[in-house]
Amino acid sequence: MYYTIGKPQLCISLFLCVLVLLGIGKEKMTISRKAFHTLRASRLVPFNRAHMLLYFVAVLAAVYRRFDVLFSSPGPVSIVLLLADLIFAFMWLTYQALRWRPVRRQEFPDRLLQEVDPKEFPAIDVFICTADPYREPPVSVASTALSVMAFDYPADKLSIYVSDDGGSDITLFAFIEAARFARYWLPFCKENGIAIRSPEAYFRSRTGDGDSDKMKMMYQAMKEKVDIALERGYVGNDLLPSDEDEVFKKWKGISRNDHPSIIQVLLESTRDSDISGNALPNLIYVSREKRPNSPHNFKAGALNVLTRVSRTMSNAPLILTLDCDTYSNDPRSPIHALCYFLDPDMSSDLAFVQFPQIFQGLNKNDIYACEVKRLYTINPRGKDGVGGPNYVGTGCYFLRRALQGSTLSSPKTNASFSSDFTLKKAHEAASCAYEAGSKWGSSIGFRYRSLSEDFHTGFHLHCEGWKSVFCYPEKPAFLGDVPQNLNDVLGQRKRWSVGLFEVAFSRYCPLTFGTMNASLLEGLCYAHEAFWGSWSIPITIYGLLPQLALIYYTPLFPKVSDPWFYLYSYLFLAAYGQDLFEFLAADGTFGRWWSDQRMWMIIGQTSYLFGTLQFALKKIGISAQGFNVTSKVIEDEQSERYEKGAFDFGAKSPFFAVLGTVAIVNLSSLVAGIARAATVDGVFDEMFVQLFLSAFVAVNCLPIYHAMFLRSDGGKMPRKVTVISFAIAGFLLGIGYLIFHI
Ligand SMILES: O=c1ccn([C@@H]2O[C@H](COP(=O)(O)OP(=O)(O)O[C@H]3O[C@H](CO)[C@@H](O)[C@H](O)[C@H]3O)[C@@H](O)[C@H]2O)c(=O)[nH]1
Numbered sequence: 117m118y119y120t121i122g123k124p125q126l127c128i129s130l131f132l133c134v135l136v137l138l139g140i141g142k143e144k145m146t147i148s149r150k151a152f153h154t155l156r157a158s159r160l161v162p163f164n165r166a167h168m169l170l171y172f173v174a175v176l177a178a179v180y181r182r183f184d185v186l187f188s189s190p191g192p193v194s195i196v197l198l199l200a201d202l203i204f205a206f207m208w209l210t211y212q213a214l215r216w217r218p219v220r221r222q223e224f225p226d227r228l229l230q231e232v233d234p235k236e237f238p239a240i241d242v243f244i245c246t247a248d249p250y251r252e253p254p255v256s257v258a259s260t261a262l263s264v265m266a267f268d269y270p271a272d273k274l275s276i277y278v279s280d281d282g283g284s285d286i287t288l289f290a291f292i293e294a295a296r297f298a299r300y301w302l303p304f305c306k307e308n309g310i311a312i313r314s315p316e317a318y319f320r321s322r323t324g325d326g327d328s329d330k331m332k333m334m335y336q337a338m339k340e341k342v343d344i345a346l347e348r349g350y351v352g353n354d355l356l357p358s359d360e361d362e363v364f365k366k367w368k369g370i371s372r373n374d375h376p377s378i379i380q381v382l383l384e385s386t387r388d389s390d391i392s393g394n395a396l397p398n399l400i401y402v403s404r405e406k407r408p409n410s411p412h413n414f415k416a417g418a419l420n421v422l423t424r425v426s427r428t429m430s431n432a433p434l435i436l437t438l439d440c441d442t443y444s445n446d447p448r449s450p451i452h453a454l455c456y457f458l459d460p461d462m463s464s465d466l467a468f469v470q471f472p473q474i475f476q477g478l479n480k481n482d483i484y485a486c487e488v489k490r491l492y493t494i495n496p497r498g499k500d501g502v503g504g505p506n507y508v509g510t511g512c513y514f515l516r517r518a519l520q521g522s523t524l525s526s527p528k529t530n531a532s533f534s535s536d537f538t539l540k541k542a543h544e545a546a547s548c549a550y551e552a553g554s555k556w557g558s559s560i561g562f563r564y565r566s567l568s569e570d571f572h573t574g575f576h577l578h579c580e581g582w583k584s585v586f587c588y589p590e591k592p593a594f595l596g597d598v599p600q601n602l603n604d605v606l607g608q609r610k611r612w613s614v615g616l617f618e619v620a621f622s623r624y625c626p627l628t629f630g631t632m633n634a635s636l637l638e639g640l641c642y643a644h645e646a647f648w649g650s651w652s653i654p655i656t657i658y659g660l661l662p663q664l665a666l667i668y669y670t671p672l673f674p675k676v677s678d679p680w681f682y683l684y685s686y687l688f689l690a691a692y693g694q695d696l697f698e699f700l701a702a703d704g705t706f707g708r709w710w711s712d713q714r715m716w717m718i719i720g721q722t723s724y725l726f727g728t729l730q731f732a733l734k735k736i737g738i739s740a741q742g743f744n745v746t747s748k749v750i751e752d753e754q755s756e757r758y759e760k761g762a763f764d765f766g767a768k769s770p771f772f773a774v775l776g777t778v779a780i781v782n783l784s785s786l787v788a789g790i791a792r793a794a795t796v797d798g799v800f801d802e803m804f805v806q807l808f809l810s811a812f813v814a815v816n817c818l819p820i821y822h823a824m825f826l827r828s829d830g831g832k833m834p835r836k837v838t839v840i841s842f843a844i845a846g847f848l849l850g851i852g853y854l855i856f857h858i
């Protein structure tokens with residue numbers, strides 16, 4: 117009795133101790149002398165730390181109880197639940213590093229513009245990657261390029277390099293057209309003060325007036341030409357001005373995976389100017405050499421080629437990497453980045469300034485949680501407070517020196533980019549042979565051997581002691597596309613989880629802090645994200661096992677009348693409550709949070725599960741997986757469904773069979789559980805936790821039931837997938853019978 121009274125008191129005193137020890141208000145604003153930027157720790161810091169301590173005690177208690185149960189009634193079920201809880205505990209513990217000291221920064225670009233003459237600005241090389249003209253429409257890629265060409269930045273200091281891993285003459289054609297269009301588009305944007313400088317995005321959001329109508333017609337003419345070429349599959353002579361057809365001969369008889377490097381200087385700022393007579397930025401098309409028996413290392417390989425090709429030409433000290441769909445939404449983003457790079461107080465070990473990935477075209481509740489708020493905006497703030505955010509693949513300004521290694525001297529000359537000498541050097545830099553036996557991809561450049569080359573590269577830079585900054589201006593600097601159907605989203609997340617495991621189990625595993633030139637906290641942050649795919653285990657177990665046990669009336673959790681019940685209630689409510697709170701504090705809505713937590717379950721049981729298996733198979737040498745590019749094409753019917761917020765199950769995907777199975781098992785257990793609770797006394801008390809789990813998962817599965825039983829549109833679950841789901845669910849019920857009944 118005394119003991120139970122003591123517990124809350126203990127908690128309260130611990131809580132107070134924490135508040136005092138961790139020092140509320142200790143985190144003051146740090147103001148840089150030059151004040152190009154400021155930094156302040158989140159007001160949530162004391163709360164986070166207090167909550168951390170309380171929750172830690174609860175986690176320990178839960179793990180203690182699991183061991184206790186295991187020793188008193190050993191068996192496969194207790195072992196499986198222990199495993200699930202240990203992974204939950206590990207993920208929770210490592211996540212606390214991200215909550216330790218989240219920060220917010222602010223830049224003052226106007227102050228910088230007052231103090232630094234634009235003539236002194238460093239040059240910037242922009243790298244844009246594309247890989248498939250049919251999944252990444254060339255005009256969209258060109259629009260992205262145009263949006264950065266129109267940066268508010270001295271044009272002669274800007275060079276845009278496009279890497280075309282699709283090896284497509286149509287993409288080159290789109291860029292030739294874009295180079296012509298730029299002569300009109302850049303002055304149009306600057307003279308009219310237009311902020312959205314991607315023509316595609318601009319005309320999507322606009323119903324035109326005089327001047328802009330003319331531009332729109334030009335844009336559409338360009339788009340139509342490229343679409344004709346896409347439909348035909350080649351660039352016909354009728355589409356080309358006579359002086360341009362020479363280069364297209366290079367495409368005769370080549371295949372996408374087997375061709376020499378093709379480099380084309382489309383605009384050169386010393387030579388080309390727009391219709392108002394202002395210099396245009398440099399624009400260079402690069403399709404690196406590909407040979408079937410030479411590994412090309414996906415996007416990281418492409419970025420390394422651009423790093424070297426640009427070194428032979430503009431060799432700018434800063435590099436901006438962009439995915440082909442990530443267009444500039446604010447022409448001042450380079451100035452924001454300079455607020456850090458040009459700050460003399462900022463240490464010289466600043467490797468990169470990462471902007472958040474923000475997306476356009478999300479539906480109201482973001483049903484597939486493609487905003488990925490935690491990964492792209494909440495976590496980077498957490499990491500920024502303990503060493504710097506990681507690189508997320510796009511919207512990131514790098515110091516070239518951090519990528520190239522300082523030992524490399526620059527072969528840059530003053531020759532024109534299209535001189536024979538420079539082009540020869542550039543072709544060498546883009547050849548397959550260049551990297552053989554070199555350190556590219558292992559200790560310099562973008563790092564290979566992970567499908568998440570962004571995470572891997574940023575992690576390595578931090579291991580080497582480089583720092584980074586998360587730059588999150590109020591107005592989104594860049595906007596990207598999201599996949600609009602569930603199967604694509606799940607495939608994308610599977611690739612991420614495999615890529616992260618590849619880092620987790622590499623020589624530099626974040627858990628072996630010895631290899632890191634960083635703090636323990638930073639190591640924990642990386643460990644948390646690298647082991648992201650391991651969520652699959654507890655999520656799948658908690659999505660099925662207690663439910664099967666409920667069907668066969670086997671209690672696995674404490675009764676409501678048992679004091680341990682409060683522990684589980686607290687663990688659940690506090691975790692979900694904090695998650696919701698953090699989501700809302702990062703400008704989220706309740707509807708989007710609900711989607712986010714639902715997708716966490718869905719992805720856990722599909723992408724991460726398959727990713728974990730695939731990684732295991734890869735480790736033992738059975739399967740290998742490439743980089744499947746996410747489609748950026750918007751299909752009308754699909755897009756209509758997406759706008760309405762209806763899930764898209766219209767594919768015969770193995771992911772969906774798993775989701776169907778989980779949905780059926782939970783519905784069965786809920787029905788069986790309610791029926792039993794209604795007829796037998798004491799069931800509710802004894803089985804409440806499991807009933808609750810079934811109900812909670814079932815509520816999350818509503819769109820799945822809908823797609824299986826009620827829909828008739830193209831987004832419904834294919835009959836075959838439903839049948840397979842029933843078969844697997846039946847099989848699991850049989851196994852449940854063996855485990856829980858006999
Ligand atoms: O062999 C390849 C494969 C891909 N890409 C390009 O890589 C970019 C990203 O590909 P995407 O299919 O859009 O991947 P996402 O999963 O949407 O991208 C996220 O995850 C990737 C790592 O898996 C990061 O590279 C991205 O920056 C990040 O936005 C695109 O511009 C592609 O064109 C290449 O250039 N070569």
Ligand SMILES: [Mn+2]
Pocket residue numbers: 439441597746
């Ligand atoms: Mn993408």
